[in-house]
Amino acid sequence: MTTDNRSTLFSPLTVPTPDGTGLTLRNRTILSPMCQYAVDRQDGVATDWHLQHYGAIAAGGFGMLTVESTGVSPVGRISPRDLGMYRDEQEAAHRHLVSFIHSQGAAAAVQLNHAGGRASGKPWLPGYHGGSAPLEDGGWQTVGMTDQSIAKGYRPTTKLDKAGIEQIVSNFAAAARRADAAGYDAIQLHGAHGYLLHQSLSPLTNTRTDEYGGSEENRFRLTREVVDAVRAVWPDSKPLGIRISATDWVKGGLDIDITSRLMHDLVVNHGVNWVDVSSGGLVNTPLQPSGPGFHAILGAQMKEALADTDAIVSVVGGISSPEQAETMLRTHQVDAVSIGRAAMRNPHWPAMAAARLGVPREDIPCAPQYWRAEW
Numbered sequence: 001m002t003t004d005n006r007s008t009l010f011s012p013l014t015v016p017t018p019d020g021t022g023l024t025l026r027n028r029t030i031l032s033p034m035c036q037y038a039v040d041r042q043d044g045v046a047t048d049w050h051l052q053h054y055g056a057i058a059a060g061g062f063g064m065l066t067v068e069s070t071g072v073s074p075v076g077r078i079s080p081r082d083l084g085m086y087r088d089e090q091e092a093a094h095r096h097l098v099s100f101i102h103s104q105g106a107a108a109a110v111q112l113n114h115a116g117g118r119a120s121g122k123p124w125l126p127g128y129h130g131g132s133a134p135l136e137d138g139g140w141q142t143v144g145m146t147d148q149s150i151a152k153g154y155r156p157t158t159k160l161d162k163a164g165i166e167q168i169v170s171n172f173a174a175a176a177r178r179a180d181a182a183g184y185d186a187i188q189l190h191g192a193h194g195y196l197l198h199q200s201l202s203p204l205t206n207t208r209t210d211e212y213g214g215s216e217e218n219r220f221r222l223t224r225e226v227v228d229a230v231r232a233v234w235p236d237s238k239p240l241g242i243r244i245s246a247t248d249w250v251k252g253g254l255d256i257d258i259t260s261r262l263m264h265d266l267v268v269n270h271g272v273n274w275v276d277v278s279s280g281g282l283v284n285t286p287l288q289p290s291g292p293g294f295h296a297i298l299g300a301q302m303k304e305a306l307a308d309t310d311a312i313v314s315v316v317g318g319i320s321s322p323e324q325a326e327t328m329l330r331t332h333q334v335d336a337v338s339i340g341r342a343a344m345r346n347p348h349w350p351a352m353a354a355a356r357l358g359v360p361r362e363d364i365p366c367a368p369q370y371w372r373a374e375w
């Protein structure tokens with residue numbers, strides 16, 4: 001516990017990198033990735049909506065923004081209106097976004113994802129009832145670890161063979177190269193919320209009998225291969241992160257012991273530098289919690305499990321009170337907080353929080369144009 005009253009939330013944080021240079025964030029607030037379903041032509045290209053959305057949030061003082069789930073291939077997108085990172089036009093639009101985010105003093109990460117059996121979903125916009133988007137609305141046949149439907153309302157997947165899995169691993173690497181070219185400072189691999197990597201990690205959904213299923217070693221294989229392929233092309237001067245569902249909240253599924261083991265291995269042996277802790281999303285369960293800071297305990301457990309490494313741990317979930325975020329950091333539960341819905345309600349959440357925590361006016365992270373806002 002620090003003895004002075006300077007805010008820990010608004011102190012800089014250096015995310016380690018393999019080459020030792022590190023990426024220093026101006027503070028410990030990270031925008032959680034949130035799909036905007038705002039692509040106009042189902043082409044994976046960012047639009048004016050993305051620029052104003054991420055632009056306002058960067059101007060609002062976040063240390064780093066994690067741009068929403070971005071498909072590494074057309075069939076890997078969560079919905080027809082998701083961003084992609086597999087075509088030149090997409091890369092160019094990302095570069096424009098990143099450039100504006102940087103101009104506001106924030107770092108930029110992108111969440112790379114293959115949604116597996118949860119790809120081709122309906123955009124989660126008003127009127128949403130879940131499930132697969134019909135083919136006539138831009139949906140497509142999905143691929144997954146098995147030939148089963150991943151959840152009610154989702155079409156059965158085409159089971160990936162070895163060549164299909166290798167293709168996906170190389171899609172991740174190609175997307176990472178493009179993310180570097182677009183200027184991103186960090187990558188967050190999506191290993192959570194029931195998408196392909198999570199589907200492969202959990203015994204609840206991975207019933208394969210080949211080298212990608214069965215034992216823990218086999219179920220971890222795809223994620224390790226993706227991490228290795230991405231690390232091989234992603235510069236050593238840039239952090240590599242992963243979001244993990246630390247538990248499935250179901251007996252027999254992933255739990256914090258299993259996911260801590262995996263994360264420890266990925267950090268120590270495979271070049272991961274940042275672990276973002278979430279949970280669930282694979283199967284429906286009444287145990288899935290909510291409320292203020294609902295993952296804090298999982299974040300603290302993950303940090304404890306990684307205490308002998310230099311990786312940073314962030315946690316997401318119901319964080320909206322500046323005082324609560326400050327306490328989580330001061331008590332060393334985590335190194336940074338990921339903030340989702342609170343940032344949609346108020347893109348200037350960090351500037352507001354800094355003022356509430358007594359950060360001197362000249363140090364409040366806001367755009368100079370907004371300095372006179374009397375935070």
Ligand SMILES: Cc1cc2nc3c(=O)[nH]c(=O)nc-3n(C[C@H](O)[C@H](O)[C@H](O)COP(=O)(O)O)c2cc1C
Pocket residue numbers: 032033034035036068069111190192193243278316317318319338339340341342
């Ligand atoms: C509109 C919306 C879109 C989301 N899209 C993503 C996503 O692209 N990737 C992801 O990992 N989580 C996604 N999430 C989950 C959030 O990142 C976050 O984990 C969740 O909302 C809990 O954090 P919060 O209480 O701060 O909002 C999304 C959530 C919302 C509300």
